Amino acid sequence: MATKPHIRELLAESACEHNQPKKTACNAPIPGATTGGCAFEGAQIALFPFADAAHLVHGPITCLGASWETRATPTSWPARDLTQVGLTTDTCLNDVVFGGEEKLAVAIDQTITRYHPQALFVYATCVTALIGDDIDKACREAAARHGIPCVPVHAPGFVGSKNLGSRLGGEAILTHLIGTLEPEVTTPFDINLIGEYNVTGDMWQYSPLLEELGIRILSTLSGDGRIAAIRTAHRAKLNVIVCAKSLVSITRKMQDKYGIPWISLSFYGQRDTSAGLLAIADALGDPALIERTQALVAREEAKLGEQLAPYRELFAGKKAVLNTGGNKTWSIAAALQDLGIEVVATAVRKATEDDRAKAREYLGEHGVLMMDPGAEQAKLIDEKGAHILLAGGRSLYTAIKKGIAFIDVNQEKKISYGAYAGLLNLAEDLRHALESPVFSLAGRRAPWNR
The missing domain is CATH 3.40.50.1980 (Nitrogenase molybdenum iron protein domain)
Structure with a gap:
């Protein structure tokens, strides 16, 4: 067949x-x-x-x-x-x-x-x-x-x-695969992570928080995933789409076939990480779990606030242009805003309608949604007075020509920016980029050509 x-x-x-x-x-x-x-x-x-x-x-x-x-x-x-x-x-x-x-x-x-x-x-x-x-x-x-x-x-x-x-x-x-194997045990708080690929270990930034709350990741599609686990995914109590809305079909069909509800969220930035944890607890519907989650969120936000204070002072007044694809058009924008950086433009050419709507929500009416970032980003850097460009490696040359800082945030990046700890990683990388003289020096003309 x-x-x-x-x-x-x-x-x-x-x-x-x-x-x-x-x-x-x-x-x-x-x-x-x-x-x-x-x-x-x-x-x-x-x-x-x-x-x-x-x-x-x-x-x-x-x-x-x-x-x-x-x-x-x-x-x-x-x-x-x-x-x-x-x-x-x-x-x-x-x-x-x-x-x-x-x-x-x-x-x-x-x-x-x-x-x-x-x-x-x-x-x-x-x-x-x-x-x-x-x-x-x-x-x-x-x-x-x-x-x-x-x-x-x-x-x-x-x-x-x-x-x-x-x-x-x-x-x-x-x-x-799904539904072809029964789990050895189940818990009231079993969830599936759908669309979490654990790129540079993003999932490992927030999975310990879920574990602390007593929420078990039954299976993932497919970051750090196991075949035996995904075969048992039909016994989860909740499907959680992590950013990648392209997999909404599988969660909708699992709801129809197995009665598993689903939610969609992001674990980039402080606001979205906190909202994501609370959304999972709320969807699972246990009052004690919700109370534990609220306490954990308050604790983590207080700790993160102290750690980010010097960074936010450094980033005050800084503007960024973001040229990436898919859910990162808005999820990384949210993380940058949490650090006090204004995102003046983001590329949406590779994004779905849902991603574009969220990008507009985060950037507001004055933010630019770039449909042709290759042609637009250099012009917008000048017009908006941007201080840093976050994009894939091919855009490095644009940053050098414009003499502004640059960070590679595409799939080739080597460090995680997910959840609370990842936001600290992003803040440190931004500090290094903004304070580095290499970007302003590399684009200068040779003395004999001035």
């Missing part, structure tokens, strides 16, 4: 408040618009943090090479982290002519025999989807041979954006 998801249904998501009849969906594919990542890359982003699973890309080696190790998603898995092993069938011309299913079957057997994963994800790519290789059949037969879940992921790049690809990865998890 084929398990290909219906793209049209995913684009018309009833749980998205911006989805309306006769209106283009948030992640509808635009012909030729591949900048910013394809659906295949989005599916890998959503599933790759499962370190105890093997991830086999059925396609040309360039598909794996372009997407592998593009972000740091650390794991506490005690055995070998299989995301550090790049696996591909390396589809070539002969496979296009004669079909690649036999080659895929051999690759699956070799992968499972050698690495002994808890599950295997097989990703279709543009080439293998176009020639019609049946990855459903290959996975079904391999699961019967080896006795482990083998999950086909139907997210070839041509179907749409990275955002849609993440949603397709979630569909694969829901179809093939």
